[in-house]
Amino acid sequence: MKRFWSWAAIIFGGLYFLLPLIGTIEFSLRMRRGEYTLDAYRSVLNDAAFRQTFSYSVIMALATIVLGVLIVVPTAYWVRLRLPRLRPVIEFITLLPLVIPAIVVVFGYIRLYNTSSILPLTGTASGTNLLLLFGYATLALPYMYRAVDTGLSTLDVRSLTEAAQSLGAGWVRIIGRLILPNVLGAVMSGAFLSFAIVIGEFTMAALLNRPAFGPYMQLLGANRAYEPAALAVIAFAVTWGCMGIMQLISRLFGVRRTAK
Amino acid sequence: MSFLDLNHLEKSFGPTKVVQDFDMKVEKGEFISFLGPSGCGKTTVLRMVAGFETPTSGSVRIGGQDVTRLRPNQRQIGMVFQSYALFPNLTVADNVGFGLKVAGTPRAERAARVQEMLDLIGLPDLGSRYPWQLSGGQQQRVALARALAPRPRVLLLDEPLSALDAKIRVSLRNQIREIQRQLGITTIFVTHDQEEALSISDRVVVMHRGVADQIGAPHEVYNSPATPFVASFVGTLNRLTAEVLDPARGLVRIAGAEVDLQRPVAAGSIQLGTRPEGLQLSQSGIPATVTGVEFLGAVQRIRAEVEGQPIVIDRFNAPGAQIPQAGDLVRVAGAATSWLPLEDEKR
Structure with missing residues (x-):
């Protein structure tokens, strides 16, 4: 009886997740009446706007990851090393993006950095890109910080730092050569979560009027029938691909992390 | 002039004085142990030498140079930690060569020095392994090699054996001492284990509540403890209450038996301490009741009570010697010099 219920739960869960996916895939293949074709996919992949927005978002995602690593790794390291009492505070700050909606953040940005402000970032395309990058880095903060902090918890940060210092190493070398490589697995998992978030982000990109993938998906969804379904499947595949790479990398680096 | 000069070091964390007026001169090539219970300030002194803590007052000089304000990475000091602190992402060879790489030593020279160090610690073939593939003892030896590779001026060992x-x-402490002698490197070894400190040091510093109670050779610290704390912390100490009969001559009475200390003592009732090996079973002397005997091979350890005060008597094993049983009434005596008058613990 117990077995029956556990199977029932698995089947119910499976259907709950798989049915919409199967439905979407099935629908995306029905662009021609009476037969299954990949026309919708062809149409999406041939669309220049798809390629532009997708590559724009990929570049933004990579930039977000770099910025995130540069901010989060030294911060999390320093907090663990020198300000352990501040850890709850920093953790709370990094969680704020989950509580404050992106739309609030972006309206704040627009008010602060509009063309009549002292720092008119929205005045130029590159300035707005920069602003969007900062926004993305903020959105990625909770995932990035958590991942890196967990990675650091497996290290004896203080002793490693002191050992390196007594051997003559300075801060840049300690963080770049010792701390970062040892939390690389964690950084990677944070990075791929950030990647997935940035690829699908809509609010910030739309309100800052940047040609990102999110607004493109929305635009396509409002105007076409079959292509959005195909796009959803593609986005889904990309996300799953990211997760797979994340798994792979954390496994590759996990071998070394068994060290104390 | 001494090589390492710790000049009236003081350290406070807020209102708490962790180290008070620590003053010591260490000769080149000396092996010094800081011995004391946890929280006595021994590690803080070590960390001030390393540069991880800044003294509240006082100074540290190495080879005549004042390093008090230098950062740890400018001091040329080798340090070994209780937790090994090997870099997990680097191989053993890269760990050992890390300090040389930081110093900009050319690759070939570095490789030669790394191999020399690995030979020195007796792990010549493990250079390509990662730290997690080694046992604790091997990891600590690699940590030692890593600390020694850049030819530091002083070697600091912070409870390096406690995790093993x-x-x-025992074997690693002898190896550390052997290597230290071979290289002639000035070394400070922090430990809470008195046997460790006594067995390998040139001099021992016994610390208690931030103060160096005594600095001396191991036999001095053991045989003539400067304070009651040193007497009780280093080695086993029997404490007995004595009633003073003649303060000027040093005649006292313990459990009804007269003991002649042959030196003046304070009047009234005093505490006397003795080492377990300073007492013998004898025909006359202080009456005691045996509570148990431990046979430790070379040594017999007899536990007994004198008027409810527990004492321990150590004597060498001798074939044919009669071993007392629990409940036996015996008499114990010691030479006048084996008795140490203890003041009451004031601090």
Whole structure:
């Protein structure tokens, strides 16, 4: 009886997740009446706007990851090393993006950095890109910080730092050569979560009027029938691909992390 | 002039004085142990030498140079930690060569020095392994090689053996001492284990509540403890209450038996201490009741009570010697010099 219920739960869960996916895939293949074709996919992949927005978002995602690593790794390291009492505070700050909606953040940005402000970032395309990058880095903060902090918890940060210092190493070398490589697995998992978030982000990109993938998906969804379904499947595949790479990398680096 | 000069070091964390007026001169090539219970300030002194803590007052000089304000990475000091602190992402060879790489030593020279160090610690073939593939004892030896590779001026060892099991602890401490002698490097070794400190040091510093109670050779610290704390912390100490009969001559009475200390003592009732090996079973002397006997091979350890005060008597094993049983009434005596008058613990 117990077995029956556990199977029932698995089947119910499976259907709950798989049915919409199967439905979407099935629908995306029905662009021609009476037969299954990949026309919708062809149409999406041939669309220049798809390629532009997708590559724009990929570049933004990579930039977000770099910025995130540069901010989060030294911060999390320093907090663990020198300000352990501040850890709850920093953790709370990094969680704020989950509580404050992106739309609030972006309206704040627009008010602060509009063309009549002292720092008119929205005045130029590159300035707005920069602003969007900062926004993305903020959105990625909770995932990035958590991942890196967990990675650091497996290290004896203080002793490693002191050992390196007594051997003559300075801060840049300690963080770049010792701390970062040892939390690389964690950084990677944070990075791929950030990647997935940035690829699908809509609010910030739309309100800052940047040609990102999110607004493109929305635009396509409002105007076409079959292509959005195909796009959803593609986005889904990309996300799953990211997760797979994340798994792979954390496994590759996990071998070394068994060290104390 | 001394090589390492710790000049009236003081350290406070807020209102708490962790180290008070620590003053010591260490000769080149000396092996010094800081011995004391946890929280006595021994590690803080070590960390001030390393540069991880800044003294509240006082100064540290190495080879005549004042390093008090230098950062740890400018001091040329080798340090070994209780937790090994090997870099997990680097191989053993890269760990050992890390300090040389930081110093910009050319690759070929570095490789030669790394191999020399690995030979020195007796692990010549493990250069390509990662730290997690080594046992605790091996990891600590690699940590030692890493600390020594850049030819530091002073070697600091912060409880390096505490995380290891007993057998490795003894063999590694002898190896550390051997290497230290071979290289002639000035070394400070922090430990809470008195046997460790006594067995390998040139001099021992016994610390208690931030103060160096006594600085001396191991036999001095053991045989003539400067304070009651040193007497009780280093080695086993029997404490007995004595009633003073003649303060000027040093005649006292313990459990009804007269003992002649042959030196003046304070009047009234005093505490006397003796080492377990300073007492013998004898025909006359202080009456005691045996509570148990431990046979330790070379040594017999007899536990007894004198008017409810527990004492321990150590004597060498001798074939044919009669071993007392629990409940036996015996008499114990010691030479006048084996008795140490203890003041009451004031601090």
